[in-house]
Amino acid sequence: MELGRPKMYVLDEVSAYTVAHEMQHARLWHKMHIEFPELKAVYSRIPQRVHEEFVLSELLKEGKWSMDDLLKDLKTINKKHRDPEGLNFETLDYYKEWKLIDQIKPF
Amino acid sequence: MSTTDNKWTYVLKTNAKGSYLIEEYKKYDSVIDEAQGYENPDVDLIVYLEETSYVDFGQIFLIKMSKVMIQKYGGLSFWDKWQDLGKLSKNLIESLKKTHPNLEYAIPESDVAHEAFNKEIAYRSIAYGLDPIQQQALESVNKMTAEDYEFINSLRALKFTPEQYDPTINPDKYLLKSVDTGLIWLQHKAASIEHQIKGIKEQLETWNYFPLIDLDFIISFFDKLLKFAAKLQTLIKKLKKYINEGFPVICGIVNGLIEFVAGIMEVITLIVFRPLNLAEKDLFEHIELEYDMLVELLEEIVELFIEDPDKILNTIEEQVENYWTKRYKNKKVNIYQHNYYIGEDIVMAIDLVLTVVTVVKGLTKVSQKLPKFTQWIDDVMKRGIQRLEDIFSKPSKTDELFRAISDKYDLNGTRILTFKELKRLRIELRKLGIELEVVSRKSPATKSLWEKMALGNNPEGNRVLGFFRE
Numbered sequence: 308m309e310l311g312r313p314k315m316y317v318l319d320e321v322s323a324y325t326v327a328h329e330m331q332h333a334r335l336w337h338k339m340h341i342e343f344p345e346l347k348a349v350y351s352r353i354p355q356r357v358h359e360e361f362v363l364s365e366l367l368k369e370g371k372w373s374m375d376d377l378l379k380d381l382k383t384i385n386k387k388h389r390d391p392e393g394l395n396f397e398t399l400d401y402y403k404e405w406k407l408i409d410q411i412k413p414f
Numbered sequence: 415m416s417t418t419d420n421k422w423t424y425v426l427k428t429n430a431k432g433s434y435l436i437e438e439y440k441k442y443d444s445v446i447d448e449a450q451g452y453e454n455p456d457v458d459l460i461v462y463l464e465e466t467s468y469v470d471f472g473q474i475f476l477i478k479m480s481k482v483m484i485q486k487y488g489g490l491s492f493w494d495k496w497q498d499l500g501k502l503s504k505n506l507i508e509s510l511k512k513t514h515p516n517l518e519y520a521i522p523e524s525d526v527a528h529e530a531f532n533k534e535i536a537y538r539s540i541a542y543g544l545d546p547i548q549q550q551a552l553e554s555v556n557k558m559t560a561e562d563y564e565f566i567n568s569l570r571a572l573k574f575t576p577e578q579y580d581p582t583i584n585p586d587k588y589l590l591k592s593v594d595t596g597l598i599w600l601q602h603k604a605a606s607i608e609h610q611i612k613g614i615k616e617q618l619e620t621w622n623y624f625p626l627i628d629l630d631f632i633i634s635f636f637d638k639l640l641k642f643a644a645k646l647q648t649l650i651k652k653l654k655k656y657i658n659e660g661f662p663v664i665c666g667i668v669n670g671l672i673e674f675v676a677g678i679m680e681v682i683t684l685i686v687f688r689p690l691n692l693a694e695k696d697l698f699e700h701i702e703l704e705y706d707m708l709v710e711l712l713e714e715i716v717e718l719f720i721e722d723p724d725k726i727l728n729t730i731e732e733q734v735e736n737y738w739t740k741r742y743k744n745k746k747v748n749i750y751q752h753n754y755y756i757g758e759d760i761v762m763a764i765d766l767v768l769t770v771v772t773v774v775k776g777l778t779k780v781s782q783k784l785p786k787f788t789q790w791i792d793d794v795m796k797r798g799i800q801r802l803e804d805i806f807s808k809p810s811k812t813d814e815l816f817r818a819i820s821d822k823y824d825l826n827g828t829r830i831l832t833f834k835e836l837k838r839l840r841i842e843l844r845k846l847g848i849e850l851e852v853v854s855r856k857s858p859a860t861k862s863l864w865e866k867m868a869l870g871n872n873p874e875g876n877r878v879l880g881f882f883r884e
Contacts, residue, residue, distance in 0.1 A: 312849050318864065319833060319854040323825040326839070330816060330825070333848050338812040341847055343805055345737045345756075348763050371826055408806050413798025414763045414771075 324376040327369075331362040335407075349411055356388035357410045364405040422483070424459045424506070426514065435462040439476045449480035458483050461510070465520050475522050477506075477530045479538060488535045495535075503527035565614045566679045570786065572606050573669045579662040580750035590661045597657060600650045603668055607675070608643035611636060614679065618686075632682055635712075638719045639675065642726070646671065649727045653734060662750045663738050666757020667730055670794075674767050677774065677787035678715060681708055684783055708780060711773045718766050726764055733760045742805055744797075755797060762794045815846060 313336050315329045335358070339350040363380045366372050377399060385396040429435050439462050449456035457480075464474035479487075487495055487502075503524040510521050574589075578599075581588035590596040615636040646668075653664055685708050718725070738760070744752045761767055771791050774780060781788045809817075819842050823835055831839075833852065840850040855864040 312847055314849040314851060315843065316851050316853055316863075317836065319836070319852055319856070320830050321836070321852075323823075323827060323829050323831060326823075326831060327820065327825045330820065333843065333846075334812060334816040337816070337846055337848065338805075338810060342810055342812045343740075343742050345733075345741050345759070345763075346802075346805070349802075373828060376828070406806075408799070408802045411802065413795060413802050414759070414768055 322376075324366075324372055327366060327372070328362055328380065331365045332358060335361060349413065353411055356384065356392065357407070359384050359388060360402065360405060360410070361407050364402040364407075367399060367402050422458045422502075423455060424461055424509075425457050426461045426463060426510065428463045428465050428517065428520075430465045435464055435474045435476065438462060439478055443478060446478060446480040449482060456480075461506070463510075463517065463520060465517070475526050475530050477527070477534050479531070479534050481538075484535055484538050487531070499531045500524070500528055503531060563679070563683055565610070565617055566676050566683070569607070569610050569614070569672060569676050569679065572603060572610060573672050574603070574665040576751070576754075579665040579754055580748065582748055582750065590657070593654065593657050596661050597650070597654055600657075600664055600668065601647055604643065604647040604650055607646065607668075607672060608640060611639050611643050611675070615640070632686060635682075635716050635719070638716070638723060639678075641723065642719070645724065645727055649731060652731060656734060656738075660734070660738060660753060662753035663734065663757040663760075666754040667734070667760055668757075669754075670758040670761025670767075671726075673787065673790045674761060674770070677770060677784065677790075678712075680784045680787055681712060681770075681774070681780075684708060684780065685712060707773060707777055711770065714769060715766065718769075726766060729764050730760055733763070742801060744801065744804075758794055759798065762791075762798070819843075 313333065315333060317326060317329065336350070339346040359380070363377065363384060366380070367377060381397070381399055381402070388394075389396060427435070427438060429438075439460075443460065446457050446460060449458050459480065460478040462474060462476040462478070487499060490498060504527075506527050507521060507524045511518055514521065575587075577583040577587040578589045581590075589599045615633060618633055618636065650664065653660070657664065738753070738756050741756050744755065747755070762771070774784060774788065775791060819839070822842075823831070823839060833854075836850070836852045840852070843850050851860070853860040853864045855861050857864075
């Protein structure tokens with residue numbers, strides 16, 4: 308792995324949905340490191356849960372993905388991230404209105 | 415427990431919490447107030463001993479004396495008082511060690527007791543109105559809030575004004591006539607900050623006049639601040655190459671640092687004057703619960719300063735060199751103000767500054783006591799939130815680049831991407847600074863990783879392992 312660069316790992320025979328999911332992570336990284344480098348520190352403070360929630364909300368807004376795929380991501384967020392943090396489980400409707408800027412601090 | 419020692423009778427009170435002992439010490443106590451004095455069985459003094467150390471402000475060891483006792487020792491000449499209290503202190507400590515062997519680890523040396531006697535005489539003289547000059551001084555201290563301290567106002571007065579970094583307001587007052595004059599102004603400002611901090615340190619040293627304030631720790635912290643201010647001048651020299659375009663940026667940095675240091679000063683004043691809450695209760699009674707947090711905060715600041723004293727200035731240098739020219743443009747203000755905001759934001763984004771800001775903003779009552787500092791925080795934060803909203807509210811270049819890739823590969827539905835497509839995608843992403851590794855069981859290089867991924871949390875076998883960041 309080249310140091311200082313993020314790396315996406317995908318299995319061969321990967322689905323379009325999975326690639327789209329990882330591309331959303333990559334897009335946020337690019338935006339907050341390359342396009343707006345002053346946001347690097349902000350990015351480093353974003354918790355993993357919020358990264359996953361960001362991806363799900365973005366994919367939901369695209370309106371082209373199957374409910375099965377979206378629900379799998381939702382389940383992962385609820386079980387792996389929200390539950391350990393003591394947060395309520397959420398539905399897909401919640402992520403339709405979800406905004407990244409409500410979840411992050413400016414510095 | 416009561417013990418008679420040299421015919422003065424004392425009671426020992428212990429607690430693990432120093433702040434509790436201070437409160438107990440300050441309370442009026444009719445038992446010792448009415449004590450008849452020497453050779454009388456009444457309790458003449460109460461000793462307050464903290465069982466564990468009280469952070470770096472030192473262990474609490476206080477002595478409350480009866481009125482009769484204070485009059486006896488307070489009325490002595492300097493030399494007699496020094497001698498008699500020295501002897502009394504020695505006897506008291508010996509007696510404490512003898513009668514409380516389980517507390518030997520916590521019982522201090524006799525010079526600490528001597529100091530406690532001196533503090534008590536000074537303190538109780540004020541409380542009993544025995545010393546009108548001190549009484550007056552104390553009342554004026556109690557009436558002050560952090561923002562009233564002249565030395566903090568003087569520090570803030572050093573901040574650059576908008577017309578000094580923005581020629582569109584008043585060209586006559588604009589300080590950057592040339593790179594060299596700009597540099598001189600900046601260095602002069604940094605030297606003034608150092609001078610001001612030095613003055614504040616000297617002021618603090620005079621505050622030792624007031625009883626109950628242990629300023630040694632704070633004063634040593636000021637020595638570190640002085641070194642920091644001296645290094646600021648070095649940093650400014652290093653930033654000379656940016657002065658032509660970045661003069662407002664550097665002014666913003668200097669102003670941000672002044673505000674940060676002024677904020678720390680305000681925190682310090684709240685901490686050091688808290689025990690002086692005698693007659694005037696309003697000043698500190700509401701922040702009792704938040705006091706410990708302030709002490710912790712100051713501790714953390716000092717530790718970080720000690721661990722890496724150059725970190726703040728190094729971070730600033732790095733931020734200026736790497737980001738300010740690439741920074742998102744705020745079209746609502748002109749370029750000078752925009753650049754000035756960058757400077758302030760660079761200071762705000764420093765970890766240590768953020769730590770202070772987060773704690774201070776989290777302490778509601780403390781925030782109210784530091785109106786200028788919290789106003790500065792609010793202003794910078796508000797701008798930061800606005801900047802994030804501007805960046806995320808509309809599609810940016812990054813969004814366009816990723817949308818183009820997504821459209822090219824027809825990322826739709828549940829279809830499986832071919833290996834050829836993934837290879838092409840890898841090239842596209844590499845141009846954006848992102849690596850893509852296709853993990854296949856057919857490749858010897860990735861077979862073992864494939865097994866881990868396939869056996870991991872992805873039972874369907876075609877899901878991603880993850881996106882690895884720096």
